[in-house]
Every structure is written in structure tokens, then in C-alpha cells.
Amino acid sequence: MAEFPIPASEQDFHANFAQLKPRMNNTEALYESSRCLFCFDAPCIKACPTGIDIPQFIRQINTGNVTGAAKTIYEANYFGNACGKVCPTEVLCEGACVYNLQDVKPIEIGRLQSFATRQVIESDQHLFKPGQPNGRKVAIIGAGPAGISCACELRALGYEVDVFEAKAQPSGLTVYGVAPYKITNEEVLAEIDYLQAQFGFHVHYHSPIATRQELEALEETYDAIFLGIGLGGTNALRLPGEDRQNCVGAVEFIEQLRQHHHRVAVGRKVIVLGGGNTAMDAASESARLGAEDVILAYRRGKDEMGAYEFEYDLAKSVGVKGLFNVAPIEIVGNGKVEGIRFVRTQTLNGQVQVVPGTEFVEPCDMVIKATGQAKQVSFLRHIPSLELDKNGRIVANAASGQTTNPQYFTSGDARNGGAEVVNAAAEAKAAARGIHAYLLGQ
Amino acid sequence: MPDLSINFAGIKSPNPFWLASAPPTNSGYQVMKAFDAGWGGAVWKTLGVPVVNVSSRYGGVNYRDKRLIGFNNIELISDRPLVDNLREMEEVKKHFPQHAVIASLMVQSREEWHQIVRDVTNAGADGIELNFGCPHGMCERGMGSAVGQEPDVLRLIVEWVMEVAQIPVIVKLTPNISDITEPARAARLGGADAISLINTIQSIVGVDLDLFAPYPIVDGQGTNGGYCGPAVKPIALNMVKNCAQDPHVALPISGIGGIENWRDAVEHILLGASSVQVCTAAMHFGFGIIREMTAGLEQYMTEKGFATIHDMVGKALPNVKHWEDLNLKYKVTATIHEDKCIGCQLCYTACEDGAHQAIALREGTRVPEIIEENCVGCNLCSLVCPVEQCITMERTDDGTEHLTWKERTLANSIPTSFNDERAGGLHHWVPEPTAALGKEKHKTLPGKARQLGQPSPVSTELKS
Structure with missing residues (x-):
């Protein structure tokens, strides 16, 4: 039996995809903020990639200075609200909370953070403004967390900023790729509107930068170019039958889900291939869309999955079953997907090896491939002297984000290979300062 | 099984927990409900001269998420007709002959004192408490703490009362004084049978940051109130101790101030109180708290081997030194x-x-x-x-x-x-x-995005 009924309306959808970190009310925020110990040299700050002064903003919430709390958050992280909801806080700030060592529930830092930021967003209380115009211009490719964070910081430093976005909406994976139970589209877009109203960067939607000619135009017009392009589509498995109907990539599936909600259909029995956080999301989402059975198939053992433990727990809690030490060798079916032919595997000295003679077919009517996103290597080849590492990531200076082509800077998934929103926000803010330092020196 | 009953200066009560003279003892209904719940005694809300109360009477002090760690009020003595109070007092005593009903009183002239002492005695009160402590409103009319702060006046009024009193008389002291033993000694010299302390402390519990007015706010303005609640216990304990250790006071003490559980009560008792009075906690949580108080006290006495309350009164006094x-x-x-x-x-x-x-x-x-x-x-x-x-x-x-x-x-x-x-x-x-210098700067650079790699401070002005 399915854990969730198939959602037939927007209302059903929101019921099945209820927010994991619902908004705190004032009383809850008062109680929770009261518990914070105000640690010296607090471990939560150290655990936050953007270094938000967490004890400070919690103390500000506790003393009724919610606006001040939001300012503390935004000074460190322009995606303050989104990060409060989508950050893997269990392994970051909340995981570092000293209460864990006492077997006491850690402070709900993420929810407190969103409590403060939602308040200033909804009351449209402006905390920042652009710097004095300095006459320089920067182009940003990609309006994801990296691009928008970089844009905000550059505007604060007085730059004119144009952001070129291929899609119709800003914020990248935050609106196209994060699981809907982590944050709603409305909440994501409200934060971007709030930032744009304060910093006044220009975003050009439906404006993909794809060709050498387009890049050349940017190089001529702008003093520096920031690459916040993220990653591409799901990697192909190169398996026979991969083109059958109902065999989809996780990134594409989630993007559809974020945009079309209950109008996205899943199979009755779904197999998700992969062991990372995206696989966990896709499996959870399939279950919440009403699939009767959802199987998470991974070629190594359970403990070797790349996903955070709490993400696997979340998938299990909605009825997802694990199938471990299996490798897909064919997507079977007749036009439509009817199953996956697997072979059992074992891990020897860290290497996955197939066990001969153990093939079997697991029937299903949908396959979701969560086997990693491709790098945008062919596009990046258009940028002269831009170096990529062997995994296709852009090589950049750790502090400044400057690439091997000095006019280009980068942050986020394109540079780190795929991490959290908070990593992109942190790196991009630093990269904006890197751009500033570079242009100061020219 | 320890015996919780007390005989306080001749006032008998099944346990040492009394409700203090305050809003919880404003009516026969409340006092009966309290006795029904298990309270041993009640000091009736002060009877005396006619008064008029303001609307908006209480203010609170919260600490983080904890409500009312301190509490103040600008309410006056009973604003109900004396005859109603006397009739209800009589009715309560009929239902609860073993419980202590003490009448708190506050009037002005000798004649008035004589009359009201006779009235409450006729109504069946087991004792009288003289309210020389109220630090707001009444003191502006020469009563309450205005009396408690003048030992000679205090003594004179006690003497007036003792001229006609046939039931034990307790003098309730104000803490708004530099040496509490002075009025305590005056009470003894006047012939009182016991003292109770502390009454509320003159206070402003907070200021409204938008209206620029002290709480509680009455039409945009406020006045000092009387402070009580858990926050005042340390002040009360010290004053109880001072009176208990003074050989010139040598009167039974009813401890008041910040008592909301059995532990607070035991602390008052160990420093010399032989009955305890509670107000704020009952106003906050209702009369039901008495269950925890009596159960806790009984458990403590059993574990320590105290057979009676008397056995533990003042046990900590020898260890309180200069x-x-x-x-x-x-x-x-x-x-x-x-x-x-x-x-x-x-x-x-x-x-x-x-x-x-x-x-x-x-x-x-x-x-x-x-x-x-x-x-x-x-x-x-x-x-x-x-x-x-x-x-x-x-x-x-x-x-x-x-x-x-x-x-x-x-x-x-x-x-x-x-x-x-x-x-x-x-x-x-x-x-x-x-x-x-520089030590306070956290290593983690909070408040700004983490510097990745080597931090390089940048100026916000471009070179020309």
C-alpha cells in the first residue's frame, strides 16, 4: 500500500509535501531561542560555511530584535531564508550544537533563522542598499544561489551587475531542484524579490549564454564575468533500454515536480537508481506522489551511500525500500519501462565487482536515474585558457574564486562539483570580493 | 509519617502553608476553594478603609521564556464591603473549623482599629495580621508601609490593637527599610504575638519602550508597585534570618516572599519561619500547587527524620554567620x-x-x-x-x-x-x-561570510 494517496489537487500536493521545517510562531521562537547557551567561540558558527553569527541572531530573536537578527543572518548569507529551510542543518550548525553531547535536542537553528528572515521579507523591511556606483560592470552567468549571492555583494560594492539566466525563474536549484517539502516556490522567489528590491541587480531571464560569440560580447562589455552555471542534466547510464518511456533523470524529474506539482505522474512501482541525496529526494518524492512501491537501488552497501543518514531515514519514513549491492545492466520493457535487469555486486578492496550468475529482473513501471549531474564541459570550452580539473570542475583560486582566465570568476556547483546552497552562497560572496580586489588592482 | 500541623503563636493549622493576604484571599469562595484543595490557612485580603482600585493593576517580569519570575501590583486593600467579608469569613470558619483564618487589617484611628479588631474576632477569625507593609497607594494615605517604616508609629498602633485583641496578632513588615529588625523589635515592644515578612518591595517592573511609561500602564501612565514572586525570595530569606537571629525580636515568624514550591518553604523554615505564606505562585498556577508543596515537605521531613515542623525551624540559623x-x-x-x-x-x-x-x-x-x-x-x-x-x-x-x-x-x-x-x-x-587587545575577536569571523583560503581585507573604494 502506498503511504500517500495520489495528489489530485494543489491542496493534496501541499498535504503530501508538507514542509519539514514549518514556520515557527512567536511563542515557539521565544521558547527555542531561550534554550541557546550562547557558547563561546560557538561550534555552530564554525560549522556554517557562511559563518553566520548564530548565537548573536538567536539572542536578538530572544530580545525581540527580529529585524536585527535578520540583518545578522543576511550580512553573512544572502540566502538566509532558503538556507534556514534547505540546509542539511543536521550535519552543519545543528549537528555541531553542544546540546548533542548532552543528548539534549539541539537548537532548531534553521527554523529560527527562517523565522527571522521571513519576517523582514514579508514586511519588506530593507536592510541593505547598493554601494556608491564605481563605474564598473560585472556579468553573472546563472541566477542560482552563487550568481545571486555574487550579484548582491557586488552591488553592495558599487558595481553594475547583469545576471543572465537561461530559465524563466531565478535561484537555480533552490526553485528547480530542492525537494518541495523543504521549501515552496513562493518562499524561494519572495526572497529573491526581496534581495533584488534592495540591491537592484538586473536579471535577464530566458537568456542563455551558450556560444563563443555570446561570451565575447560579455567579455567586451564587462570588467569581469562570474560563472554561476551549476551543473547540467543527469548523466547518461549508457545502458540498453535507457531510452524507454518512463526512464527519466532525477534532476529533470524534480524540475518537473517543482514546476507542475500534482500534475506530475509517477509509476505505480518506481525504482530510483543511486545512493546520493538526490536519489533520496527522488525516492521520497515518488512516494509522496502516491507510488505504491518505491525501491532505492544502489550498487554498493547501505553504509557506503553518499547520502546523509537523515535523508535516507526520511526516505525510509515514507515507505521507500532499499535494494543494495545491485548494478543495473538493462532497462527492460516493450516501449515502456517494465523492469530493470540487475546483477548482484560485492565490494572488494573498495572496488565494486559483479557477482557472475546473479542476474535478476526487478519489475517496475518507472525508473529514475539519480546517478549524478553532468558538467557543462562543452560550454566551458568556449572560454579561452579556462582550466578544468579531471572531474570537469572549474579550477579557481580558493580565496578569490578567480579562474585561470583572469577575467572569469566562479563559485557554486560548477566549481565545487555539486554541494549545498550554503556552500554556493559562501563561495560566491568571497568571489565577489575577489572580483573587487582584482579590479582594484587593475 | 511526619506531622505537618503547626501551632503558630496560638494559631493552629493542619499544615504550615497559608495563602498570603492578597487577591487569592479576596472572597469566601476563594478561601474555601483553597482549603478544599489542601491549604492550611489563609490571611484574608486586607480589610479596612474604603478604597477604589484602578484598572490595569499587575505587571510581570519575564526571564527569557519564563513568565513571572517577578510580579508587581498596584492594587489596594479589599474593595469589597466589610460586612460581606465578615459574613463570608464566618461561613468559611463554619466549614473549616480546623483551618486558620487570619484577618489582615489596615485602618487609621485608634477607634477604627478597636472596632475592626472586634469585628473580625466576632466573625471567628483565628488571628489578626496588621498590614504595615503595602508600599503603594495606601502609604500615600499614611497607612501600610508608611507605618512599617516608622517603628514608633508601628509600636503605637500595635499597642492600640493589643488593647482589645483576644486572638493572636501578627505584624506584617515592609522590606522597604534599611534594617528590618527595627520594626520587628517595635512590634515586639508593642506586644505583638508574631511577625510576618516580607511584604512587597517597592518596584517598577519595566518600562514600555514605545509608550515611555512604567508597567502596569494606567491610561498612559504608571506608578511604583509592590514587587513579589520568585525573584524576591533571596531578599525575604535574608530578612527572615535577620529577625530570627535577633534576640530582641524573639517572635514566631511567618515567612513570605518567593515561595512557590516545597523547597522554597523549607528554606524559609530552616531560616526561622514557622509558617509560610504564598501569593504569587497561587496567582500564577492556582491553588493546585499545594499538592506538590505538602507532598514535597512531607517527603523531605521523612528523609531527614523531622517529626514536626517545629523540629526544623531555624535549623540553618547556626550556620548563617557574619x-x-x-x-x-x-x-x-x-x-x-x-x-x-x-x-x-x-x-x-x-x-x-x-x-x-x-x-x-x-x-x-x-x-x-x-x-x-x-x-x-x-x-x-x-x-x-x-x-x-x-x-x-x-x-x-x-x-x-x-x-x-x-x-x-x-x-x-x-x-x-x-x-x-x-x-x-x-x-x-x-x-x-x-x-x-584583539582577544575578543572570535576566530571564526562571525557575522560575515567565511573567508575562504587566506583572508584578504579589501577596501570598498576603487583606485582611480
Whole structure:
């Protein structure tokens, strides 16, 4: 039996995809903020990639200075609200909370953070403004967390900023790729509107930068170019039958889900291939869309999955079953997907090896491939002297984000290979300062 | 099974828990409900001259998420007709003959005092409490704390009352005075049978930051009120102790101030109270708290082997000394129990900024370390530590020496220079003042995005 009924309306959808970190009310925020110990040299700050002064903003919430709390958050992280909801806080700030060592529930830092930021967003209380115009211009490719964070910081430093976005909406994976139970589209877009109203960067939607000619135009017009392009589509498995109907990539599936909600259909029995956080999301989402059975198939053992433990727990809690030490060798079916032919595997000295003679077919009517996103290597080849590492990531200076082509800077998934929103926000803010330092020196 | 009943200056009660004269004892309905719930006695809300009350009467002090750790009021004495109160008092006594009903009184002239004492005696009250404590409103009319602050006037009124009193008389004292034993002695000289303390402390519990007015706000303005609740217990305990230790007072004491559970009550009793009065806690949580109070008191008495309340009254008094009588040779040192430490480092920062720089941080661990030679045994670290029994204060002297300041004074050996081995003295290490500079900057650069790699401070102005 399915854990969730198939959602037939927007209302059903929101019921099945209820927010994991619902908004705190004032009383809850008062109680929770009261518990914070105000640690010296607090471990939560150290655990936050953007270094938000967490004890400070919690103390500000506790003393009724919610606006001040939001300012503390935004000074460190322009995606303050989104990060409060989508950050893997269990392994970051909340995981570092000293209460864990006492077997006491850690402070709900993420929810407190969103409590403060939602308040200033909804009351449209402006905390920042652009710097004095300095006459320089920067182009940003990609309006994801990296691009928008970089844009905000550059505007604060007085730059004119144009952001070129291929899609119709800003914020990248935050609106196209994060699981809907982590944050709603409305909440994501409200934060971007709030930032744009304060910093006044220009975003050009439906404006993909794809060709050498387009890049050349940017190089001529702008003093520096920031690459916040993220990653591409799901990697192909190169398996026979991969083109059958109902065999989809996780990134594409989630993007559809974020945009079309209950109008996205899943199979009755779904197999998700992969062991990372995206696989966990896709499996959870399939279950919440009403699939009767959802199987998470991974070629190594359970403990070797790349996903955070709490993400696997979340998938299990909605009825997802694990199938471990299996490798897909064919997507079977007749036009439509009817199953996956697997072979059992074992891990020897860290290497996955197939066990001969153990093939079997697991029937299903949908396959979701969560086997990693491709790098945008062919596009990046258009940028002269831009170096990529062997995994296709852009090589950049750790502090400044400057690439091997000095006019280009980068942050986020394109540079780190795929991490959290908070990593992109942190790196991009630093990269904006890197751009500033570079242009100061020219 | 310990016996909780008391005989307080002739007033008998099944247990030592009385409701103090206040809103919870405003009517026969409330007092009966309280007795039904298990309270041993009630001091009726003060009867006396006609009054008019304002709307908006109470203000609270919250600490973080804890409500009403302090409470104040600008309410006056009973505004219900005297005859109604007397009739209800009589009715309560009929239903609860074994419970203590004490009439709190406040009037002005000798004749009025005589009349009202007779009235409440006729109504069946077991005792009388003279309200010489109310610190707002009534004192402006020459009553309440205006009396309590003038020992001679207090004594005179007590004498008037004693001229006609046939039931025990308790004098309720105001803490708004520098030496509580002065009015306590005056009460005794006037012939009172007992004292009760403390009444509320003159206070402003807070100021509205938008209206620029003190709480509670009456039409945009406010006045000082009377402060009570858990926050005042330490002040009350000290005053109870002062009266209990004064041989010239030598009267039974009803302890009042910050009592909301059995522990608070036991503390008052150990410092000399033989009955206790409760108001704020009943106003906050209702009469039901009496179940925990009696159960806790009974459990404590059983564990300690006290058969009666009387057995424990004043048990702590012999150990409450003047500073000059304390043993200067006693020494404790903080010990951090690593297995319990959660690494919040509150002890470190507290000692560093608020005490004696006797705690150090070590590389590779968040568990701080005590610098024993700097530790003066002040307790601060153990007080701020959020984990039970994580920092303990261990005795480090051998227990054989005993020397007090008084003894040194008598032996003419008080120090003539700052050569004490404790904080600030010789051999005690104190950092150079300039060592403080830059130390407060956290290593983690909070408030701004983390610098990745080498931080490079950038100017916000471009070169031309």
C-alpha cells in the first residue's frame, strides 16, 4: 500500500509535501531561542560555511530584535531564508550544537533563522542598499544561489551587475531542484524579490549564454564575468533500454515536480537508481506522489551511500525500500519501462565487482536515474585558457574564486562539483570580493 | 509519617502553608476553594478603609521564556464591603473549623482599629495580621508601609490593637527599610504575638519602550508597585534570618516572599519561619500547587527524620554567620569533569571576563582546563555551567586549619599590605592589560561570510 494517496489537487500536493521545517510562531521562537547557551567561540558558527553569527541572531530573536537578527543572518548569507529551510542543518550548525553531547535536542537553528528572515521579507523591511556606483560592470552567468549571492555583494560594492539566466525563474536549484517539502516556490522567489528590491541587480531571464560569440560580447562589455552555471542534466547510464518511456533523470524529474506539482505522474512501482541525496529526494518524492512501491537501488552497501543518514531515514519514513549491492545492466520493457535487469555486486578492496550468475529482473513501471549531474564541459570550452580539473570542475583560486582566465570568476556547483546552497552562497560572496580586489588592482 | 500541623503563636493549622493576604484571599469562595484543595490557612485580603482600585493593576517580569519570575501590583486593600467579608469569613470558619483564618487589617484611628479588631474576632477569625507593609497607594494615605517604616508609629498602633485583641496578632513588615529588625523589635515592644515578612518591595517592573511609561500602564501612565514572586525570595530569606537571629525580636515568624514550591518553604523554615505564606505562585498556577508543596515537605521531613515542623525551624540559623566569622583557611578549587563537558566554554568566558582568568582553552579540544594556581574557588564556572555536576568545587585545603578575620583582628594580625595568596594578591598571576587587545575577536569571523583560503581585507573604494 502506498503511504500517500495520489495528489489530485494543489491542496493534496501541499498535504503530501508538507514542509519539514514549518514556520515557527512567536511563542515557539521565544521558547527555542531561550534554550541557546550562547557558547563561546560557538561550534555552530564554525560549522556554517557562511559563518553566520548564530548565537548573536538567536539572542536578538530572544530580545525581540527580529529585524536585527535578520540583518545578522543576511550580512553573512544572502540566502538566509532558503538556507534556514534547505540546509542539511543536521550535519552543519545543528549537528555541531553542544546540546548533542548532552543528548539534549539541539537548537532548531534553521527554523529560527527562517523565522527571522521571513519576517523582514514579508514586511519588506530593507536592510541593505547598493554601494556608491564605481563605474564598473560585472556579468553573472546563472541566477542560482552563487550568481545571486555574487550579484548582491557586488552591488553592495558599487558595481553594475547583469545576471543572465537561461530559465524563466531565478535561484537555480533552490526553485528547480530542492525537494518541495523543504521549501515552496513562493518562499524561494519572495526572497529573491526581496534581495533584488534592495540591491537592484538586473536579471535577464530566458537568456542563455551558450556560444563563443555570446561570451565575447560579455567579455567586451564587462570588467569581469562570474560563472554561476551549476551543473547540467543527469548523466547518461549508457545502458540498453535507457531510452524507454518512463526512464527519466532525477534532476529533470524534480524540475518537473517543482514546476507542475500534482500534475506530475509517477509509476505505480518506481525504482530510483543511486545512493546520493538526490536519489533520496527522488525516492521520497515518488512516494509522496502516491507510488505504491518505491525501491532505492544502489550498487554498493547501505553504509557506503553518499547520502546523509537523515535523508535516507526520511526516505525510509515514507515507505521507500532499499535494494543494495545491485548494478543495473538493462532497462527492460516493450516501449515502456517494465523492469530493470540487475546483477548482484560485492565490494572488494573498495572496488565494486559483479557477482557472475546473479542476474535478476526487478519489475517496475518507472525508473529514475539519480546517478549524478553532468558538467557543462562543452560550454566551458568556449572560454579561452579556462582550466578544468579531471572531474570537469572549474579550477579557481580558493580565496578569490578567480579562474585561470583572469577575467572569469566562479563559485557554486560548477566549481565545487555539486554541494549545498550554503556552500554556493559562501563561495560566491568571497568571489565577489575577489572580483573587487582584482579590479582594484587593475 | 511526619506531622505537618503547626501551632503558630496560638494559631493552629493542619499544615504550615497559608495563602498570603492578597487577591487569592479576596472572597469566601476563594478561601474555601483553597482549603478544599489542601491549604492550611489563609490571611484574608486586607480589610479596612474604603478604597477604589484602578484598572490595569499587575505587571510581570519575564526571564527569557519564563513568565513571572517577578510580579508587581498596584492594587489596594479589599474593595469589597466589610460586612460581606465578615459574613463570608464566618461561613468559611463554619466549614473549616480546623483551618486558620487570619484577618489582615489596615485602618487609621485608634477607634477604627478597636472596632475592626472586634469585628473580625466576632466573625471567628483565628488571628489578626496588621498590614504595615503595602508600599503603594495606601502609604500615600499614611497607612501600610508608611507605618512599617516608622517603628514608633508601628509600636503605637500595635499597642492600640493589643488593647482589645483576644486572638493572636501578627505584624506584617515592609522590606522597604534599611534594617528590618527595627520594626520587628517595635512590634515586639508593642506586644505583638508574631511577625510576618516580607511584604512587597517597592518596584517598577519595566518600562514600555514605545509608550515611555512604567508597567502596569494606567491610561498612559504608571506608578511604583509592590514587587513579589520568585525573584524576591533571596531578599525575604535574608530578612527572615535577620529577625530570627535577633534576640530582641524573639517572635514566631511567618515567612513570605518567593515561595512557590516545597523547597522554597523549607528554606524559609530552616531560616526561622514557622509558617509560610504564598501569593504569587497561587496567582500564577492556582491553588493546585499545594499538592506538590505538602507532598514535597512531607517527603523531605521523612528523609531527614523531622517529626514536626517545629523540629526544623531555624535549623540553618547556626550556620548563617557574619563574614568575619568565616574560615579564611577553607579553600575550594574548580574541577571540570571531562566526560560530562559539552564544550560550550561558558565557564571559560565567564572566568576570563568575569573572574580571575583561571580557565584556559587547549588545542584540539573544546573542554577547558582549570589553571589551579589561579583558581580562587569563586564558584562562578560551576554556576554558569549548563550541565549538572560537570564542574564541581573540590576542597583542597586539608581541613585542619581554621582562622577567621575576627580572630586575626583579635590577634592583631590583620594584613597591612596586599599579600594574600588569593586573587589579586602576591603570587597571583594577572595578565598584562594590553594582552586583552584583539582577544575578543572570535576566530571564526562571525557575522560575515567565511573567508575562504587566506583572508584578504579589501577596501570598498576603487583606485582611480
